[in-house]
Amino acid sequence: MNNKVTPPQIIIMAAGAVMLLGSFLDFFSGTNAWGSGALPIITVAAWIGVAMAVVIALQAFANVQLPDRVLTFSWTQLHLVLSIYAALLMVGWLLLKVPGSIDRGAGFWLMFLGAAGLVVGAVMLRNEAPASAGPSSPPTSF
Amino acid sequence: MADNNQPSPPDIITIAAGAVMLISGFLAIFKIPSGFNIQTGSITSEGQNVFGDLAFPIATFVWLFGIVAGLQIVLTTFANVKLPERVLDFTWSQIHLALAGFCALVMLCWLVTSDLPDKGIGFWGLLLGSIALVVGAVMRLQQSPSTTGGPTPPTTF
Numbered sequence: 001m002n003n004k005v006t007p008p009q010i011i012i013m014a015a016g017a018v019m020l021l022g023s024f025l026d027f028f029s030g031t032n033a034w035g036s037g038a039l040p041i042i043t044v045a046a047w048i049g050v051a052m053a054v055v056i057a058l059q060a061f062a063n064v065q066l067p068d069r070v071l072t073f074s075w076t077q078l079h080l081v082l083s084i085y086a087a088l089l090m091v092g093w094l095l096l097k098v099p100g101s102i103d104r105g106a107g108f109w110l111m112f113l114g115a116a117g118l119v120v121g122a123v124m125l126r127n128e129a130p131a132s133a134g135p136s137s138p139p140t141s142f
Numbered sequence: 143m144a145d146n147n148q149p150s151p152p153d154i155i156t157i158a159a160g161a162v163m164l165i166s167g168f169l170a171i172f173k174i175p176s177g178f179n180i181q182t183g184s185i186t187s188e189g190q191n192v193f194g195d196l197a198f199p200i201a202t203f204v205w206l207f208g209i210v211a212g213l214q215i216v217l218t219t220f221a222n223v224k225l226p227e228r229v230l231d232f233t234w235s236q237i238h239l240a241l242a243g244f245c246a247l248v249m250l251c252w253l254v255t256s257d258l259p260d261k262g263i264g265f266w267g268l269l270l271g272s273i274a275l276v277v278g279a280v281m282r283l284q285q286s287p288s289t290t291g292g293p294t295p296p297t298t299f
Contacts, residue, residue: 037257092200
């Protein structure tokens with residue numbers, strides 16, 4: 001990968017940073033994602049976002065050569081899978097029935113926004129990948 | 143995946159895991175204290191399954207993914223249902239690993255999270271099923287002829 005950072009890469013890095021920031025703010029009233037009862041079941045979504053952002057940063061800025069595939073997944077596929085993990089978790093926390101006295105805080109909404117950003121970035125990354133499906137993709141007519 | 147209606151060991155593991163998770167979903171995932179029994183002097187608790195307030199929808203996702211993984215194997219192996227080879231660039235082996243990974247990640251995170259209500263038999267069933275799903279998915283990935291996304295080699299009839 002060259003050092004030119006593409007829009008999906010910027011989105012994923014920003015989303016990861018937003019999720020990390022959100023994890024330190026109130027998730028439910030009075031507790032953040034690192035609090036008792038939240039670590040790691042809530043924090044894991046932020047970890048996923050940070051991990052994705054770090055991988056992108058390493059590839060884009062540090063020219064770190066990572067293996068082409070991890071457990072047969074290309075990096076594009078892996079970003080898509082991880083972003084869906086984070087999004088599912090955050091949708092889960094959104095739909096969770098909480099007692100009336102408990103509100104969702106700024107941390108929750110930042111992490112939710114970050115997870116949505118991760119999915120957007122991962123889908124854009126997949127769409128701009130030259131041939132993510134490998135040699136079985138049909139030839140294009142250029 | 144087996145072509146001749148003979149399920150391979152990873153298929154059997156995945157089907158068994160899916161079945162265990164299907165049943166576990168209807169058992170108590172968490173036990174919420176609901177009252178106090180004066181006669182026995184003990185706290186009574188109410189079990190919540192995957193549709194309970196505390197478990198829905200994250201545990202429901204885990205439950206559904208286990209069922210989907212098991213069902214996919216049952217349909218292709220026993221019912222000869224032809225599914226597309228790839229879904230969004232992902233092979234079925236990769237989809238199984240992705241589903242299993244989510245289930246195991248969530249269940250392991252729940253396992254080590256402190257200050258949660260007592261865990262019920264359904265929780266342990268989902269955890270066990272999730273780990274079995276990962277084992278089955280990794281075994282399937284290792285025995286799959288083309289794991290890197292290339293075209294599948296021709297079969298000998």
